[in-house]
Amino acid sequence: MGCMPEVYNSHTKPKKSIIKEQKVREKRLDAILSDKSLEFKKKSKNPLTAFGYFPRKADFETKDKEEHVILLLRKHPITNARWIIASLILIMLPTVILFLPTINAIPERFMVVGILGWYMFILAYIIENFLSWFFNVNIITDERIVDIDFHNLVYKEISDAKLDRIQDVTLQMGGAIRLFFNFGDVIVQTAAETPNIDFHAIPNPDKVVKILQDLLLEEEQEKLDGRVR
C-alpha cells in the first residue's frame, strides 16, 4: 500500500512543479532576449494579435511538450484592409441596386432570395479571408521556427526548421505603406528539407530578426555547454 503513491509520483509530475519549471525556463528565455529597446516585452494576451510575444496560449499540432513559443506572427492587420473595404462595398451594393429603375422587372420573391444569397456570399468571403489571415502563422519557439500555411479550403502545409539549421536571415522591407506601418518580410534560409521559410508581411521585422539572432546565439551556447535537447 505504501508503495502506491511512490509509483504514482514517478509517472506524474505534480502540476505545481511543472508550472514552476515552465516559469524558470520562460524567465531564462526572457533574459536571453535581453534588448532593452524591445518595447513589446509585455506578454501577449490578445489571441488576435499579429505580433504575439510569449503568447499566453499557443499550441500547434507538432509542438513538443517542453517547447516554448516565443513569437507567434501573422501578417500585419493592415494587409486585411483590401478585403475589408471590398466587403463594405459589397454589403452596400444591394441598397444602390434597389434604386435602379429596371429592378421592378424582377419578382419580389426572387429579390428576397437574391439578397439573402448575396449576403451569404459576402459572409463566406469575409470568413474565408479572416480564416486565411488568422490561421496562416509563423511561430518561433526556443527550438525551431515553424511556418503554418493553409493554401485553400482543404490543403495545409506545416514546415519547420530547427534553430541550429538556420544559415541566413534576410530582412526585406520596402514601399511607403510597409515603411509607414513597419512591416516586411523575413526570409530564413535553412539547411533543413525546406530551404526557405518565409515570414510574409509581419510586423516589426527588425525585432523578429533580433530575437532570431539572440536565439541562435543561445543555441550555439547550449551546444558548447552540452545542454542540447
Next chain:
Amino acid sequence: MNMDVISQEILWTALKWGMTLALLLYIGFALVVLRQVTMMTDTLDVGFEKPVRFLAYVHLLFAIITFLSAFLLL
C-alpha cells in the same frame, strides 16, 4: 403576347430551380468550411477557437435558411 408570357414563365421557372440547386450545393460548401475550421483549430490553438467555430456554424445556418427560403418562396 401569349408567347412572351409563356417564355417569361419558363425563364422564371428555370431560374427558380437553378437558384435552388445552387443553394443546395452551397450547403455542401458551408459544410466544407465547417470541416476546414475544425482542421484549422486542431492545427493551431491560440484561445480563439470558439468564436471561429461559431462563425462557421452561423454560415452553415445562413446557407440552410437561404436554401429553405428559396425552396418555399420561389
